[in-house]
Amino acid sequence: MTKCPRCGKHKAIIDKIYGVLPCLVCQKEDTEFHLQEQPEFYSISKSNRVIEQRDHHAKDILQPFGRKGAPSKDFADAYPDKVHDYFSDSDLKKI
Numbered sequence: 001m002t003k004c005p006r007c008g009k010h011k012a013i014i015d016k017i018y019g020v021l022p023c024l025v026c027q028k029e030d031t032e033f034h035l036q037e038q039p040e041f042y043s044i045s046k047s048n049r050v051i052e053q054r055d056h057h058a059k060d061i062l063q064p065f066g067r068k069g070a071p072s073k074d075f076a077d078a079y080p081d082k083v084h085d086y087f088s089d090s091d092l093k094k095i
Helices: 024-031 042-056 073-078 080-086 089-094
Strands: 013-015 019-021
Touching: 073 080
Parallel strands: none
Antiparallel strands: 013 019
């Protein structure tokens, strides 16, 4: 009798093509779904950090002029000290 290569307790299954396979008990464990007591959600916490950083630094990529050369109101709100460096008085009236 060949013992299971995984647990060493039960009788292994001998297959003509695949050779020695784990016992039925070990194969059944492979098909069962085991949930950890306290699962870790690394990818979710990582994505939350990315979202927080994106929201915190969102104004860093604002451009002074939008499509078709229109002045950007978001840029003017984010950088009130630089408004006069980028916009003329006529542009500020358009905002």
